[in-house]
Amino acid sequence: MGVSEFFGFTINPTELIQGSDNxxxxxxxxxxxxxxxxxRNLPNFKSPGPDGxxxxxxxxxxxxxxxxxxxxxxxxxxxxxxxxxxxxxxxxLIHKIENPQYVNEYRPISLMNTSVKLLTKILAFKLQxxxxxxxxxxxxxx
Numbered sequence: 001m002g003v004s005e006f007f008g009f010t011i012n013p014t015e016l017i018q019g020s021d022n023x024x025x026x027x028x029x030x031x032x033x034x035x036x037x038x039x040r041n042l043p044n045f046k047s048p049g050p051d052g053x054x055x056x057x058x059x060x061x062x063x064x065x066x067x068x069x070x071x072x073x074x075x076x077x078x079x080x081x082x083x084x085x086x087x088x089x090x091x092x093l094i095h096k097i098e099n100p101q102y103v104n105e106y107r108p109i110s111l112m113n114t115s116v117k118l119l120t121k122i123l124a125f126k127l128q129x130x131x132x133x134x135x136x137x138x139x140x141x142x
Contacts, residue, residue, distance in 0.1 A: 020130070020133055020134060022133070023130055025126065025129065025130075026126050026127065026130065029073075029074065029077040030073040030074075030076075030077060030122050032070060034122055034125065034126075035066075035069060035070060035073055035118065035122065036062075036066070037125075038118055038121045038125065039058060039059060039062055039066075039069070039118065040059070042055040042058065042059065042117075042121075043055060044056055044059075047109075047111055048111065049089060049090070049111045049112045049113045049114060049116075049117070050088050050089060050090055050111065050112075050113055051086075051113040051114060051115070053113075053114050055114070058114050069115065069118060072115055072118075072119075073118070073119065073122070076119055083116075086113050086115050086116055087116050088113065089110045089111055089112040089113070089116075090110070091108055091109070091110050091111075092108070092109055092111065093106035093107070093108055093109075094106065094108075094109055095107075
């Protein structure tokens with residue numbers, strides 16, 4: 001059919017992309033203030049995950065269970081916890097209208113364990129502080 005020849009790149013990507021040295025906070029361990037803040041800001045009246053706990057339970061019993069969450073976050077940071085045992089979720093469809101008949105009349109939701117939700121939210125909040133400096137202005141719609 002034909003022969004392809006690769007002549008190499010004529011553009012040096014390092015000239016187009018600027019590195020960021022101000023990302024050390026992403027590698028810092030989670031502190032108790034970050035963890036407490038995420039728990040405090042979890043929305044109420046959400047469905048429980050596979051663990052059976054909703055956000056109201058977590059908030060109401062925080063003084064009793066917080067050390068377990070602190071230990072989980074420390075273990076996650078030290079790569080010393082089994083995420084496989086807690087990283088599961090239920091995916092379900094919630095109808096958008098009464099008596100739905102078509103797939104697009106449903107909204108999928110994922111019900112995650114509170115512990116995994118905590119870890120992902122902390123990571124997201126850490127990244128939020130830097131994301132605007134990492135994404136080039138031409139790559140956003142702002």
